[in-house]
Amino acid sequence: MSNKKPVRAQTVLAVTLILIFIFVAIFAEVIAPTTGVLVDGVQLAGKSRDQVPHPPSPNALLGTTPSQMDVFYALVHGTRNALIFGLTTTLLTALIGLLVGTLGGMSGGWVNQLSMRFTDGVLCFPVIAGIVFFQQIINSIILTQSGDPLGFYYAPYFLERTFLYYKDLITTKANFMSFIVNLDPVMLALILLCWVPYARMMNVLILQTQKMEYVAAAQSAGANKKRIFFRHLLPNTGAPLIVLMSKDIGQMVIWQTTFAFVGFQSLSTWSSPMIISRSWILGSGGNPFIFWWVWLPITLAIILFAFAWNLLGDEINFYLNPKKN
């Protein structure tokens, strides 16, 4: 990093951007109040029969997509969705990675070998295969439990049907089912398959830190494993973990929008307007800026979101080990 000023402009930028996103997420309902019908998490600003995107107007501040989704509404409420998705996924991912890596590193020997081989196995497993897998399992459970096992053959109506079942289930069946229905296959696959970097890093760091003299000193002073882990290992290995997490949050949201766009079931409020207007993104006559409002604002939001979290990661890294920089 070239900047050597005491208060770095990058830090201010990253923190401001993230605070803006959090602010918008919290006050989403104030900024863009929900008054109409929601489709895929986005409010309609007109008749859904109308298949032409309309430019920005007082009614819909950033225009509408075909089927009249309100882009501004999607932008504002998508922030909430993205923050929740990114934070949940990353936290759980990091937790799994932390557990696996620490387990291997602390026990050593064959446990370490086995857990690291398992980690290698997960590393080879592409996320997309995982999503397909979880999506099918979740669907199969939902559909059998809801008493209409043949319903899933009407694929186009699937999402609406799921929603109907969901309403029935809350009143009739156990909470377990509503939990299953709420599961997001994309999130599940990302959580269960993306923890490899965390596990590897934790493993290496713990193995390294355990060889340090102060750990040996603590051991000779009679500290048990638990105390050593929480007093010495975790504080010294936590910093890179937080950096990695911060960088992952944006990436997870990018993955989510991409997978939702490709056609997996994941309620990504940011990508639903883009999914519905996919043939308008190309624009007519090859100019994508003729219908700029259907894709540009949300894409910019995604870029800024990922950029802000990544920058924050860099900054945390800078402040936590100034030696290296």
Add this chain to the structure above:
Amino acid sequence: MVTLILISLILYGIVYLSPIELRINLFMPANLSPRMTEEDVARFREMIAERHHLHDTFIIQYGYWVKNFVGNQWGYSPSLHQYVLPAIMTNSPVTLELTIYSLLLIIPLSLISGIRAGSKKDRFPDFSIRVLSTIVSYTPLFIVAYLLLTIFYLNLRWTTLMDIDVSQFLKNGTYHSYTGMTILDGLLNGRLDVAVTSFKRLVLPVLTVTASQWAFLSRITRNSTIEELQKDYITGARARGASDRQVIKNHVLRNTMSVFLSNTAMSAATIVTGVFIVERIFVLPGVSEILFRHASFVPDAVAVIGFAFYCVIMVLIIMLILDLINAAVNPLISRDVTGGTDVE
């Protein structure tokens, strides 16, 4: 190998969670005779469950699955109405083509741009490459794809979206399918038109996959180049009068290359995921098509595990190739490999 067994066990374990009635449904024919009574249907379903061992315990079912997998072309998939291996094989050339060309483009491109950025730190090449890679890496893949489509397909009209259909030529006997990959086959058959058309079809998907990986990998190369350039031996070489070019060619390139290759190997799974996403965006008839056409709403264990296996094998092959290149480039690693010591 252990990895594969572990993965398949876990996958099958999860499949086992899905209810039996649904798995029987998969095997049910689409149109039952209207004269069948409900009892008949129930008996029929029971028969299916018996025949496919759906009532057995987990280990036995898994055993049957392994037996089918090994001896029976990866098992019969009811939703594909065919065996899994041939189904995957007919579609895999497109996927392979996309992957191979992308890798061939990703590796030199990220290396060159990364080293160039790193050696001209904080000057124009570095700045421009960093800005571009930042924007590209934070833009969702489909937006990148659509923008590329707009530029190269709609405006410049350099590319095509038509799939080339060689079945006509195959019937005539004037054309032989050697590899299934249309560009190679076209060249081998001396049919330049086929090769050129399929090249035009593949350019944009390859560029999109490359763009998604390039941003990340060139940044890593840049950082390791900067690190490498600060080392003492570089100062030594410079003191002995080596030019910038010589320093980069003889010292930096080799050292960064091994960092770069091991990083690429680590992200092989991401590359494969990227390939499948791009296949979907550009509607290429690759392996992912099988999955989306037939199985996306049907919990068909055999097909999904087959697909997952295909992915894992592909990732492992990419990793192996990259590791081999790495060993060839880096004498330190090849000594470790041949000496039988642990590389890590």
